[in-house]
Amino acid sequence: MPNLNNVLETLAENYSACDVSDALLKIQHVPEGSTVRAGYLADLVPFSPLVGRNATVPRVAAPATTFKFVAKASTVPPLTIATNENHSFPPGKHWVDYAGDYEATHSPGVGSIVVIEQPEGQYCAVTGGIMATRMKFLGIKAAVIGGRVRDLKELSGTGLPVWARGTSTVGTNAEAKPAARNVPISIGGLTVSPGDIVFCDPLEGVVVIPRELLGPVMEIMPRLTRMDEKAKQAVAQGMSVTEAFTTFRSPL
Template identity: 50%
Template sequence: MGIAPELQDRLDRLREYSACDISDALLKLQKPRAGEVARAGYLADIGPIPSSSGEKVIAPACTLKLVSKNAPPSSPPPAESTVPKGSHWVDLTEPGSIVVIDQPEGQKCAAVGGIMAQRMKARGVAGCVVGGRVRDMVELQNSQLPIFALGRSTVGTNAESTVYARNIRVTITGVSVSPGDILFCDPVEGVVVIPRDLLDETLSLIPKLVADDDKVKDAVQNGMTVAEAFKTFRS
């Protein structure tokens, strides 16, 4: 099952913009709770590894949550989110999706290696975002699967991690990602998550913000001060 044509059309429209444009819109649309820092969807410090093609990857998220094998959660995951006994999570990944993996903070093992990348590519996965580490860099590059991660390792997943659940809400560098949210992976600027219920509003707002910024840039280039240009063109 791939992406519905009406959703694909909206994702194609997003491709005209940068991750910074997306965050500018989310900064206006999202309302942080008292005391929260506005993150505007940005997954801090997540960057492309050598397997990335240099092109933007934009697709709905499917998620995987890893936990420490030495200190698993006391409560079991929802039954519909478990990986059936005898199955492997990578064989359940969804074509056309970006697989988002939540790895416990501070772990030094890899959440994804060459075999996982090759299997995801074979299943038609659009990309992978790892809130943790990856390994087998040559194999990852050969897989041609766009991968974005926090860092690298030489150690396999089983050293520290075990699968808890798939397609549940996860947190990547402090930002929540739910299945179906839109991942905007820009190899130049970074990775931003657009909540699915804000996709249409984001698409509606971005053109105005970009147009306003273009007016500011033109004015500054022609000698106007930044303060005056902001006051004139940014509402």
């Protein structure tokens, strides 16, 4: 694999989230009977630096740094890792202060994207202005929240791309607490593991590339996009979609 920074720059500059999903559909194997997700983290909306889908904010891609939140009343450490210093939060340390640790250890100089799992059905926010400000200082490239955020003016002021399912006026402590870091998490049923490549496309959405599939995805996407461009040009000149697909979308 070439230099990771160069690969991620090529990904962000030349492809869309849809291109990534098209590639994953071709090469990713899923258990029989399961729903094919092709890396898509569904129902996330960009709340910073601009609210809503747009084509003016640059795309960004980086390895995932993961955080798992649980219900405030929960007493059972998830994955029985409460005593593991690589995954837990020592007393007196705020979770966001660990946002840059995984990248510093595994991909120094590349940066990372924070991905947070929040329990389903909660109404509090797990990220706000102070957390976003800290992430920005630590060099985090974006934050993807499988839950809610608040302090939208402050979030936008940081310039940090922030994606979430929704917003809240309520602070984290009302319902949630951080339980683990650098562990596999689930966002809407899709697993995100530490180091997986998160691709935030402000227009199309957020997709996750399993780290081991980054090379194959980057290899196959140029061919897929060339085929689609030829098909699009042919359709624009009057060819039927069926004929265009048959002509230009050859099996891989």
